[in-house]
Amino acid sequence: MKALLLRDVRLAIRAGGGFGLGLAFFLLVAVLVPLGVGPEPATLAKIAPGILWVGALLACLLSLDRIFALDFEDGSLDLLATAPIPLEGVVAIKAFAHWLVTGLPLTLVAPVLAVLLNLPGPGYLWLVVSLLAGTPALSVIGAFGAALVVGVKRGGLLLSLLVLPLYVPTLIFGAEVVKRGASGTEVSVPLLLLAGITAGAVALLPFAAAAALRVNLR
Amino acid sequence: MMPDLGRYAVAVLSSYGASLAMLVALVALTWWRGARVKRQLAEVEARQARATKGEP
Amino acid sequence: MSLWEYANPKKFMQVSAGVLPWMAGLTGLCLGVGLIWGFFFTPDDFRQGSTVKIIFLHVPSAMMAINAWVMMLVASLIWLVRRHHVSALAARAAAPVGLTFTAIALVTGALWGQPMWGTWWAWDPRLTAFLILALFYLGYIALWQAVEDPDTAADLTAVMCMVGSVFALLSRYAVKFWNQGLHQDSTILKVGEKDPIAPVFYVPLVVCIFGFVLLFVALVLMRTRTEIRARRLSALLARERLA
Numbered sequence: 001m002k003a004l005l006l007r008d009v010r011l012a013i014r015a016g017g018g019f020g021l022g023l024a025f026f027l028l029v030a031v032l033v034p035l036g037v038g039p040e041p042a043t044l045a046k047i048a049p050g051i052l053w054v055g056a057l058l059a060c061l062l063s064l065d066r067i068f069a070l071d072f073e074d075g076s077l078d079l080l081a082t083a084p085i086p087l088e089g090v091v092a093i094k095a096f097a098h099w100l101v102t103g104l105p106l107t108l109v110a111p112v113l114a115v116l117l118n119l120p121g122p123g124y125l126w127l128v129v130s131l132l133a134g135t136p137a138l139s140v141i142g143a144f145g146a147a148l149v150v151g152v153k154r155g156g157l158l159l160s161l162l163v164l165p166l167y168v169p170t171l172i173f174g175a176e177v178v179k180r181g182a183s184g185t186e187v188s189v190p191l192l193l194l195a196g197i198t199a200g201a202v203a204l205l206p207f208a209a210a211a212a213l214r215v216n217l218r
Numbered sequence: 219m220m221p222d223l224g225r226y227a228v229a230v231l232s233s234y235g236a237s238l239a240m241l242v243a244l245v246a247l248t249w250w251r252g253a254r255v256k257r258q259l260a261e262v263e264a265r266q267a268r269a270t271k272g273e274p
Numbered sequence: 275m276s277l278w279e280y281a282n283p284k285k286f287m288q289v290s291a292g293v294l295p296w297m298a299g300l301t302g303l304c305l306g307v308g309l310i311w312g313f314f315f316t317p318d319d320f321r322q323g324s325t326v327k328i329i330f331l332h333v334p335s336a337m338m339a340i341n342a343w344v345m346m347l348v349a350s351l352i353w354l355v356r357r358h359h360v361s362a363l364a365a366r367a368a369a370p371v372g373l374t375f376t377a378i379a380l381v382t383g384a385l386w387g388q389p390m391w392g393t394w395w396a397w398d399p400r401l402t403a404f405l406i407l408a409l410f411y412l413g414y415i416a417l418w419q420a421v422e423d424p425d426t427a428a429d430l431t432a433v434m435c436m437v438g439s440v441f442a443l444l445s446r447y448a449v450k451f452w453n454q455g456l457h458q459d460s461t462i463l464k465v466g467e468k469d470p471i472a473p474v475f476y477v478p479l480v481v482c483i484f485g486f487v488l489l490f491v492a493l494v495l496m497r498t499r500t501e502i503r504a505r506r507l508s509a510l511l512a513r514e515r516l517a
Contacts, residue, residue: 144437148430152420161416162434165409166441169448176452190451197444208437215429224318226325226389233385234313237331237378241489244374248493252500259507266510 001085001093008097012066022059022102023109029055030113041118048117049127049178055113056106056131057138057167063102064142065159067094068150068213077150081217087210095136095143095206103135119182126181130194134174137198140205141166147209151216169197281358283502290495297492304485311478319475328386330479334486336379339407342372342490346414347439350432360498362428363505365435366418367497371490373411380404399449406445410438424505 033051034044071077080090110131111124119127145163149155173194180187280286312330319326349365352358383401384394395401417434421427 148417148434149420151426155420158413158416158420161409162413165406165413165445166438168406169441169444172445172448172452193448193451205437208433212430212433215426215433218426224324226323229385229389230324230327233328233331233382234309236381236385237335240374240378240381244371244493248496248500252496252503255500255503255507259503259510262507262510262514266514 001089004080004085004090004093005097008094009100011070012063012097012101022062023105025062026055026059026106026109027113029058030116034117044118045120045182048114048119049123049182050175051117052110052114052119052127053130053134053171053175053178056110056135057164057171059106060102060135060138060142061160061163063098064146064163065149065156067098067143067146069146069155072150072216077213078217081213087213088206091143091147091206091209091213092140092202095139095202095209098143099136099139103131103139107131107135119178122184123178123182126187126191127178130174130177130181130191133191133195133198134170137170137194137201138167140198140201140209141170144205144209144212147212147216150213170194173197278356278358281352281356281360283360286360287499287502290499294492294495294499297488297495301485301488301492304481304488306485308478308481308485312475312482316474316478322390325386325389326475328382329475330482332379332382332386333479334483335375335382336404337483338486338490339372339375339379339404341487342368342375343407343410343435343439343442345494346372346435350435353428354432359428359505360502362432363501364494364498365431366428367501368490368494369411369415369418371493371497373408373415375486375490376404376408376411380408397453399446399453402449402453403442403446406449407442410442414438424508 029051033047033055037043037047068077071080081087083090085093107128110127114124114127142163145159145166148162149159152158173190176190177187177194180190280289309330313327316327318324346365346368349361349368353362353365380401383404387396388394414431414434417431418427421430
């Protein structure tokens with residue numbers, strides 16, 4: 001299991017694909033939005049939580065199709081399916097690897113980009129906390145979506161259509177945490193709900209994703 | 219016959235118009251595809267029936 | 275005599291061929307009576323004016339938009355558990371119908387909201403949840419069309435429908451949390467309580483609801499028949515290519 005994790009992380013970093021791309025995209029969003037909206041600090045401060053969360057979500061989406069597609073094409077997914085680890089475990093590990101190379105870096109650079117968007121002071125802590133609590137759900141939900149479309153040629157657009165509606169609850173609660181944190185109000189309710197969704201998704205979706213993979217490998 | 223819709227006539231009429239148009243389009247599409255598939259199936263079945271009869 | 279007999283495609287085709295004309299006639303009758311009654315023979319509401327007539331389209335389509343998804347969920351579960359092809363095809367057949375109903379609910383809602391709330395669209399929980407429901411329908415339909423092998427497509431869409439149902443519910447409560455709404459509560463089941471819907475509107479509304487239910491069933495039957503024929507057609511064509 002550890003070997004699989006290391007292999008996935010190494011592939012993601014070395015192939016130069018998903019790793020840098022997502023971060024660059026996140027940076028671009030944070031740069032383009034003020035250019036479109038205008039430079040007034042008050043406006044930016046108001047929309048910063050939402051923009052940062054939407055940016056993180058879209059950046060996460062970019063590298064989703066790589067979770068299974070490459071392994072499906074070269075046949076190593078068939079090997080993994082017959083390996084001694086259950087397929088559910090493979091899905092969970094791959095989602096974890098995806099989180100390590102996208103969700104975690106996104107969380108770490110988010111405060112820097114928040115400076116560009118003029119996020120109010122108390123919001124920084126909650127931005128990091130909410131992204132830490134929320135991005136694992138993004139990776140697991142994304143892994144489920146990727147498992148659904150793994151057999152489809154050029155499934156990228158379809159993947160976004162399937163996955164983005166599933167991201168809605170995470171986005172709502174995540175952005176709400178930051179919004180409330182930035183204005184200095186109570187954050188525990190949305191934060192707990194966000195963490196609850198993540199916990200539920202991490203616990204249950206690997207089973208659904210593994211079922212979808214088995215169908216696709218049939 | 220036409221009821222007096224007052225100042226909301228546009229909203230009411232366009233709701234009825236748009237909804238009925240969508241429903242009619244849905245029914246028409248269902249009908250049209252149903253008829254087409256039925257015809258194609260009949261053609262293929264007839265062709266295959268001829269083919270199996272002609273073979274032996 | 276068991277319910278599952280109707281899962282046999284041949285039996286289903288026989289029975290549905292007999293039922294369908296009656297169903298279609300009854301649908302036409304119910305919708306015709308309900309909508310004409312609603313449009314021509316109901317008074318104006320003292321606050322909403324004539325826009326109250328939109329309710330006869332809005333409420334039934336919104337109800338059926340949700341019920342259609344529930345029906346797809348049940349059909350998907352039956353497919354996953356008992357592997358009846360008719361069930362999977364019925365779920366596929368219901369999706370475009372559900373999407374159309376969702377669209378009708380959204381459009382009529384916008385047209386009603388413009389004069390009443392002063393805006394076409396508000397990010398109200400109910401409205402937002404419906405928009406998200408429409409996205410789920412789109413994704414479901416797109417997945418059916420994208421996967422070539424029919425059984426694989428049926429399995430994948432069934433799994434997607436189950437997971438989607440959970441997330442659709444979550445989204446519903448998430449948006450409720452996110453914004454307090456403009457949309458009034460449903461009054462359909464509140465007859466006998468305070469502030470119920472007036473009987474002048476209630477009776478034609480119930481007729482319209484029946485009409486929409488019948489319309490849904492009739493359309494799903496028609497579309498399922500078409501899907502069964504299409505499946506047989508592609509099987510025959512495949513056999514021809516092999517020969």
